[in-house]
Amino acid sequence: MSATQFDLSVVLHGKYAEWLYEGLITTLQLSSISCVLAFFLGLNIAIMRMTSFTPVRWFAQCYLEFFRNTPLIVQLFFWYFGSYQILPKPINDFLNQYNFEFVAAVIALTFYTSAFIAEDIRSGITAIPKEQMEASRSSGFSYLRSMHYIILPQAVRHTIPPLINQFLNLTKNSSMAMVIGVGELTYQARQIESQAFKSFEAFFAATFIYICISFSITILVTWYDKKVLNPLGKGTP
Amino acid sequence: MESIFDFSVISDNFLQLLIGRYPHGPLGGLALTLILAFISVILSIFGGLILGLLCISRNKFISLPIIAIVNIVRAMPLLMVIFWMFFILPSITGGKIPENTTVICALSIFTSCYISQIVIAGIASIPRGQTEASISTGLTYWQSMRYIILPQGLRNMIPSFVNQFVSLIKDTSLGYIVGVSEITQVAMQINNRTQIHSAEIFIFLAFIYFIICFIFTSLSRWLEKSLSWKKVI
Amino acid sequence: MKLNRRFFLVALSTLTFLSFTKQSYADVTEIKKKGSIIVGVKDSLYPFGFVDEKTRRLQGYDIDFANEIGKKLGVKVELKAVTSANRIPLLSEENVDLLICTMTITPERAKEINFSYPYFISKQKFIVKKGSVKSLKDLDDKKIGTTKGSTSEKNAAAKLPNAKIISYDDYPQAYLAMQQEKVFAITTDESILAGILSRSIKKKDFELSSFDISKEPYGVGVNKKNPELLKIVNQTLLEMEKNGKANETFTKWFGPKSQVPLVRDFKIVP
Numbered sequence: 180m181s182a183t184q185f186d187l188s189v190v191l192h193g194k195y196a197e198w199l200y201e202g203l204i205t206t207l208q209l210s211s212i213s214c215v216l217a218f219f220l221g222l223n224i225a226i227m228r229m230t231s232f233t234p235v236r237w238f239a240q241c242y243l244e245f246f247r248n249t250p251l252i253v254q255l256f257f258w259y260f261g262s263y264q265i266l267p268k269p270i271n272d273f274l275n276q277y278n279f280e281f282v283a284a285v286i287a288l289t290f291y292t293s294a295f296i297a298e299d300i301r302s303g304i305t306a307i308p309k310e311q312m313e314a315s316r317s318s319g320f321s322y323l324r325s326m327h328y329i330i331l332p333q334a335v336r337h338t339i340p341p342l343i344n345q346f347l348n349l350t351k352n353s354s355m356a357m358v359i360g361v362g363e364l365t366y367q368a369r370q371i372e373s374q375a376f377k378s379f380e381a382f383f384a385a386t387f388i389y390i391c392i393s394f395s396i397t398i399l400v401t402w403y404d405k406k407v408l409n410p411l412g413k414g415t416p
Numbered sequence: 417m418e419s420i421f422d423f424s425v426i427s428d429n430f431l432q433l434l435i436g437r438y439p440h441g442p443l444g445g446l447a448l449t450l451i452l453a454f455i456s457v458i459l460s461i462f463g464g465l466i467l468g469l470l471c472i473s474r475n476k477f478i479s480l481p482i483i484a485i486v487n488i489v490r491a492m493p494l495l496m497v498i499f500w501m502f503f504i505l506p507s508i509t510g511g512k513i514p515e516n517t518t519v520i521c522a523l524s525i526f527t528s529c530y531i532s533q534i535v536i537a538g539i540a541s542i543p544r545g546q547t548e549a550s551i552s553t554g555l556t557y558w559q560s561m562r563y564i565i566l567p568q569g570l571r572n573m574i575p576s577f578v579n580q581f582v583s584l585i586k587d588t589s590l591g592y593i594v595g596v597s598e599i600t601q602v603a604m605q606i607n608n609r610t611q612i613h614s615a616e617i618f619i620f621l622a623f624i625y626f627i628i629c630f631i632f633t634s635l636s637r638w639l640e641k642s643l644s645w646k647k648v649i
Numbered sequence: 650m651k652l653n654r655r656f657f658l659v660a661l662s663t664l665t666f667l668s669f670t671k672q673s674y675a676d677v678t679e680i681k682k683k684g685s686i687i688v689g690v691k692d693s694l695y696p697f698g699f700v701d702e703k704t705r706r707l708q709g710y711d712i713d714f715a716n717e718i719g720k721k722l723g724v725k726v727e728l729k730a731v732t733s734a735n736r737i738p739l740l741s742e743e744n745v746d747l748l749i750c751t752m753t754i755t756p757e758r759a760k761e762i763n764f765s766y767p768y769f770i771s772k773q774k775f776i777v778k779k780g781s782v783k784s785l786k787d788l789d790d791k792k793i794g795t796t797k798g799s800t801s802e803k804n805a806a807a808k809l810p811n812a813k814i815i816s817y818d819d820y821p822q823a824y825l826a827m828q829q830e831k832v833f834a835i836t837t838d839e840s841i842l843a844g845i846l847s848r849s850i851k852k853k854d855f856e857l858s859s860f861d862i863s864k865e866p867y868g869v870g871v872n873k874k875n876p877e878l879l880k881i882v883n884q885t886l887l888e889m890e891k892n893g894k895a896n897e898t899f900t901k902w903f904g905p906k907s908q909v910p911l912v913r914d915f916k917i918v919p
Contacts, residue, residue, distance in 0.1 A: 244630060244633070245626060247633070248582065248586075248626045248630050248633060249586070249622040249626050249629070250589035250625055251586070252589045252590060252592065252600060253589060253600060253622050256604070256614075256618050256621075257615070257618035257619065257622060259831075260607065260615075260618065260825060260829065261614045261617075261618045262615075263615075263829040264421075264614065264615040265615055271830065272830065275830045279831055280815065280831075351493040351494070352493070354493035354495045354496065355495065355590070357495075357593075358593060358818065359817075360816055360817055360826075365495055365496065368499075369734060369798075370797070370798075372734070372738065372798075373733070373734045374802075375757075376757070378499075378503070379503060382496065382499050382500065385496065386492055386496050386500070389491060389492055389493060389496060390488060390491045390492065393491030393492075394487075429702070431705070432700075436705075437700065437705045437706065437707070440704065440705060441705070441706070441707065441728065502738065502742060506742050506743070511743070512743045512744050513742075513744065514744065593818075594735060595729075595730055595731060595732060595735055601730075604818075604822070605692060605700065607822075608693040608822055609699070609700075609821065611821070611824070611828065611850065611851075612850060612851075614825065
């Protein structure tokens, strides 16, 4: 008879539970920091993508295409191992003093996600009728100011559900940071697998946590959709 | 001036990046990446259609469990789905399953669940009146799906399908983590051996993926334009 | 949402049930009938298992042992690359028949799989920057790189409680991180470290630590369901020791003329 017995208590108490808890915290830190950074970066890229100044628009376009069309795992490896050759030595030394694994993961996740966020924001902005921009320009606002005060506040309201979805993807994608040694949830589950051979229990617990995160975010989006965007129960216009 | 990059590491190992250890060992590298992606795409088109149709089935005993499973899979990171496949598949078949098959199954199931959502949305985009009309002409529910609704719905879905396949191609890179010798794994192996050319290797790797994915992204955009044009006519 | 949750539980318990209904088929007759044996080896770990750049073939100390066992069984050897983290699950799930991949024999692992007699014995040491480390104490608050699922990881965590251990997918990756100064030292078995150093362009800058933290006997891993195969593996190992093949293989990879000169201070014994 094989020694495999399903015993969830192994990962609910003691050392392994601590590992999983640490993993959860790292996952949440990693995703929330990257989320905030990716939002602001994505916002800027979206605006750059829509300016009338051609070089800037092209740059934004290339940025979007490149980061959307390469796998995250390759980007992670690139930032972690490849940056050594590219960055000047003082910056490398500085980064290596700290937790560079985490920093590289944040950088990779931020760039990757910002490209998707930029597209969502852009489609949010294009959903706002063009006349609004024309009206605000003719009432004396500059392009950036009318973006800031008139267009964006409306666009952001409608892009919140897709943005939260991106955050959800980001949280799931953060699991790939394990390949460069970031101690997030999947990494810890894998550690438990290889140290205690309790693979089933470890993955069960980790999966359960991921599902809880995902479902609570999904419920949030559904609630926002119903209560804020369509309070009267009408469909989107 | 000396360049900071030395791409000779790519040309020296080009064959290994393309086909791995073949013919002295298993096929790997870019060829394996493309094979994995191709098989998974085909499987997930069918899987997605079936799951999508089951989700909107009027029989609650069929639709609810399927909806639950689809939502659970969509809530999980792909990496976890792959790890689970290593448990589930051997217990179903009772024997050994090669990693390639395991990864193909994981990718297909994962992508099917996402495609099923596209299918549901595509079917919902066809006015209900059409189903009612075709049922009243004597077709059964499934017949009207098969001959009336799906052919129209599929046309709207195609661009989203292609987008999903771009994700799938990118996702084959996760095979690296479970030891499938696709191009990312081969690149990492070369990186481990040569040690000082990481930037070149990963830039090249990103470039390869970019070309493949960009072709499909452009295809999806073109389809979106040309299909919407047809709809207007 | 409520319904979804109920079905989620049902689905999970189904999965749980499924995972208990594992069955096994592979045994020696099956392997002989199939005409091939699948052996899990390392694929970028000089000189145990690595891909030759010119021929794109796997070779090394472990691979020579795999071939001897294949010869004894009269079957073809199929090599499959494994990592320290996935090798034991791969063996338990019967994706590979044997593991010959620098695996240390430990009591925890012996609960999961069977081990052959040790076919190699190493000591766990560190690679450090030349002259930077005199004793174990110098490492205690540093970042140390090693490999997921290895005994080195466990030993290092036990011996260096204040150090931050970072685990990579494989040793060369850890060494790369060290060259890029992402970790202060890397730790694993002397034989592996010496192999890594010998192939490194920057080997002048680094050295092996003079102290070691444990002895590491390597064994061939065999599935518990297949005791017959274990017997054959052990028999092959003893024969190789007797007819000098084992010594010859050692000299081929670790002899004085090799890139990783080590002294053979062990014999394969039951």
